[in-house]
Amino acid sequence: MVRSGARGDHDTGPAPEALRLVKVTKTYGTGDGAVTALDGGTLGLARGTFTAVMGPSGSGKSTLLQCAAGLDRPDSGIVRVDGRELTGGSEAELTRFRRGRIGFVFQQYNLLETLTVAQNTVLPLKLAGRRVDRGRTREILTAVGLGDRLGHRPEQLSGGQRQRVAIARALVTEPRVIFADEPTGALDTRSAREVLTLLRQAVRVHGRTVVMVTHDPVAASYADSVLFLADGRLAGRLQAPTADAVAERLAHLGDDVTAGV
Amino acid sequence: MVVLAMRSVRQRPGRFLATLLSAFLGAAIVMTFHSMHDTAGQPGVDPVSSETLTTAAGVVGGYGTLLVFFAVASTLTVNVRQRAAELELLRCSGATPAQLRRMVVGEAAVVALVGAALAVLPAVLGGRLLLEVFRDSGQVARSVDHSFGVVALVSGIGITLLTAAGAAFLALRRAARGHRRRGGARAFLTYAALVAGAVAVCSTFAFSATDSALMAPPAYGSILLSVGLALMAPRLLQAVLDRLSPGGASGWLAVRNLRQRFGQLAGILMSLILFTAVSTATLTMQAVESEAVAASGLVKSVDAKNLETLNFTVVGIVVVFVCVMLVNSLYAATSYRGREFGQQRLAGATPGQVLGVVGAEGLVLTVTGLLFGTPAALAGIVPFTVVRGDAVLSEQLVGVWAAVASIGAAATLGTSLATARRVLRTPVVRAVAPAA
Numbered sequence: 001m002v003r004s005g006a007r008g009d010h011d012t013g014p015a016p017e018a019l020r021l022v023k024v025t026k027t028y029g030t031g032d033g034a035v036t037a038l039d040g041g042t043l044g045l046a047r048g049t050f051t052a053v054m055g056p057s058g059s060g061k062s063t064l065l066q067c068a069a070g071l072d073r074p075d076s077g078i079v080r081v082d083g084r085e086l087t088g089g090s091e092a093e094l095t096r097f098r099r100g101r102i103g104f105v106f107q108q109y110n111l112l113e114t115l116t117v118a119q120n121t122v123l124p125l126k127l128a129g130r131r132v133d134r135g136r137t138r139e140i141l142t143a144v145g146l147g148d149r150l151g152h153r154p155e156q157l158s159g160g161q162r163q164r165v166a167i168a169r170a171l172v173t174e175p176r177v178i179f180a181d182e183p184t185g186a187l188d189t190r191s192a193r194e195v196l197t198l199l200r201q202a203v204r205v206h207g208r209t210v211v212m213v214t215h216d217p218v219a220a221s222y223a224d225s226v227l228f229l230a231d232g233r234l235a236g237r238l239q240a241p242t243a244d245a246v247a248e249r250l251a252h253l254g255d256d257v258t259a260g261v
Numbered sequence: 262m263v264v265l266a267m268r269s270v271r272q273r274p275g276r277f278l279a280t281l282l283s284a285f286l287g288a289a290i291v292m293t294f295h296s297m298h299d300t301a302g303q304p305g306v307d308p309v310s311s312e313t314l315t316t317a318a319g320v321v322g323g324y325g326t327l328l329v330f331f332a333v334a335s336t337l338t339v340n341v342r343q344r345a346a347e348l349e350l351l352r353c354s355g356a357t358p359a360q361l362r363r364m365v366v367g368e369a370a371v372v373a374l375v376g377a378a379l380a381v382l383p384a385v386l387g388g389r390l391l392l393e394v395f396r397d398s399g400q401v402a403r404s405v406d407h408s409f410g411v412v413a414l415v416s417g418i419g420i421t422l423l424t425a426a427g428a429a430f431l432a433l434r435r436a437a438r439g440h441r442r443r444g445g446a447r448a449f450l451t452y453a454a455l456v457a458g459a460v461a462v463c464s465t466f467a468f469s470a471t472d473s474a475l476m477a478p479p480a481y482g483s484i485l486l487s488v489g490l491a492l493m494a495p496r497l498l499q500a501v502l503d504r505l506s507p508g509g510a511s512g513w514l515a516v517r518n519l520r521q522r523f524g525q526l527a528g529i530l531m532s533l534i535l536f537t538a539v540s541t542a543t544l545t546m547q548a549v550e551s552e553a554v555a556a557s558g559l560v561k562s563v564d565a566k567n568l569e570t571l572n573f574t575v576v577g578i579v580v581v582f583v584c585v586m587l588v589n590s591l592y593a594a595t596s597y598r599g600r601e602f603g604q605q606r607l608a609g610a611t612p613g614q615v616l617g618v619v620g621a622e623g624l625v626l627t628v629t630g631l632l633f634g635t636p637a638a639l640a641g642i643v644p645f646t647v648v649r650g651d652a653v654l655s656e657q658l659v660g661v662w663a664a665v666a667s668i669g670a671a672a673t674l675g676t677s678l679a680t681a682r683r684v685l686r687t688p689v690v691r692a693v694a695p696a697a
Contacts, residue, residue, distance in 0.1 A: 071607075071690050091689075092611040099609045110604045110693055114521035115514075126510040127609040169608070 015083030018209035019045040024077030037063035039232035050203045050210045052220035055229035061213045069179045070094045082176035099128045103170030103178040107185035109162040111154040118150040124173045144168045160191025180212040184219050196222040217246035277372045279336040279593040284376025287329030292384035292417030294321040299410035310401040332586040334428035335528030339593045341432040366429045373425035377418045385409045451492040458485030465644035483641030487538030490633040491531040495523045511617030532587040537634025540580040540665045542641040548657035588676045595680035603692030612685050619681040623674040
């Protein structure tokens with residue numbers, strides 16, 4: 001693996017490897033009640049790829065995403081985003097690290113109700129003290145099909161439209177990695193398809209790296225590859241997945257683990 | 262539905278703490294002063310003592326009731342709004358609006374009863390202390406003993422119960438109507454309060470300088486005017502906000518938040534306006550009164566001093582009550598914003614920036630509260646000073662106003678920032694997780 005070392009700023013150009021996790025562990029609780037959510041996860045994701053992370057409930061997929069995205073601190077191990085190591089620090093330091101490197105799309109959209117579509121989209125730029133380019137904002141929102149809804153509030157939009165605002169917001173800072181946590185979990189199939197297509201476009205057209213946690217084999221089939229997780233460990237990888245192949249693999253995931261594979 | 266109400270209170274007592282606190286404090290004040298009616302009604306009380314006691318009970322009991330209503334109403338409005346999801350769930354599960362109303366009003370009644378019951382003992386002690394002050398000032402004969410009887414108990418419990426049920430009913434109706442404006446009733450109340458306030462203030466001139474009741478009309482007038490202005494405040498606040506465009510990200514977000522939430526902030530703004538008006542007006546008037554007594558050449562008698570102490574006690578109770586209400590409703594409103602703060606943090610806000618947003622909001626609220634509270638106070642102070650001291654403005658005003666303004670600002674900013682800091686301790690991921 002190429003170690004890019006300490007880069008001064010992400011503007012010096014993207015690292016070839018967008019995300020790297022080395023032996024990341026995370027345990028919740030202490031004593032008898034302790035639950036190991038992530039048990040030595042090691043993986044590397046190349047720039048410009050779309051990866052789905054799958055596994056049964058409690059397999060540690062959300063923990064993996066939270067540790068990789070700097071939302072939670074792992075107990076041990078190394079997380080590197082765009083060649084820069086994510087070191088433990090105050091929340092303010094982690095926030096500054098995430099700005100410009102990481103974008104989020106959640107099942108619950110997490111748009112601010114008090115802001116309009118356009119204001120929600122530019123919020124990360126405002127908070128980072130970066131220049132807001134109105135033309136570019138409009139361009140991005142038009143690209144996700146909301147060019148005519150700039151002044152609407154989230155409550156006036158459908159679930160699919162809200163999720164597209166969230167994608168626009170994740171794109172506007174031009175982050176190296178976009179993390180999506182069950183982005184289609186609350187959507188009907190048509191809106192889900194639109195959202196997944198947009199995420200794929202973010203990779204193909206804008207060269208972003210997308211990591212998506214999902215439990216839906218159809219959603220996973222939009223990705224370039226699927227990582228399977230079971231009991232906090234990586235339990236396999238599938239390239240160029242189809243929905244059927246993913247479902248098949250998922251159904252037998254438990255077998256592999258009990259067999260100790 | 263009443264069974265459901267009982268169960269929901271028992272399962273989540275924490276939620277009702279704010280309402281309980283306002284019901285408790287309100288009931289304590291009302292019962293303390295109304296126990297003077299009981300005391301006056303005892304056999305063998307001389308007419309002079311009886312009159313003093315009844316006047317005190319009538320005056321403070323009167324605006325005490327008004328304050329209790331606003332206090333309980335503001336906490337209940339926050340409470341009902343926070344439970345929008347739960348109420349929606351019940352609606353979807355087949356609860357009719359009437360059933361929901363019974364549940365929310367029932368809960369409020371249960372909480373008010375508990376609050377009033379808890380307030381009985383403090384009110385008995387408070388009543389004794391109050392009578393002690395009256396006796397020491399010589400306004401009430403030494404022989405009169407304190408009595409805590411039917412009037413105090415019935416009025417205390419009755420007023421708390423009725424205001425809580427009424428406030429819950431109004432809060433629910435407002436929540437159900439959503440954003441539609443309740444133009445007619447609100448406008449009527451606003452104008453009624455303003456007109457009644459103006460009349461009360463003007464009637465000050467009908468009194469002579471040495472009338473013992475001189476302080477009552479301007480004090481009432483100030484309170485009524487501040488209620489009227491408080492009812493208008495959300496709209497005026499919006500007008501102010503439309504002209505604000507601060508540069509930083511925190512200020513930008515704060516103005517947008519306030520602009521959307523101005524309806525929800527009405528309760529807090531109302532407490533702040535009432536606090537500013539009531540405390541500035543009454544404290545300044547008392548200071549002017551003391552000065553006038555001193556200026557009349559007489560050596561300050563023991564009686565006058567005691568009267569002053571009594572007035573300050575009464576005013577102090579009311580001011581502390583309004584201040585507690587302000588802190589109470591601000592705490593309730595801020596502690597509920599964990600999810601919103603989490604969303605800001607996910608969008609790239611550092612904890613410092615979130616605190617910056619809360620601070621900027623608090624600042625705008627404080628300034629608006631002072632902006633509307635001060636004229637209401639002045640409207641009462643000026644006629645009083647003119648009649649009592651032959652001056653338009655008292656020198657005392659500046660000092661009192663500065664003290665009131667700093668306490669109001671400290672309470673508003675301190676409460677919201679301290680609460681927000683506490684809320685921010687929740688990790689981001691848990692803060693935005695759908696409510697379990």
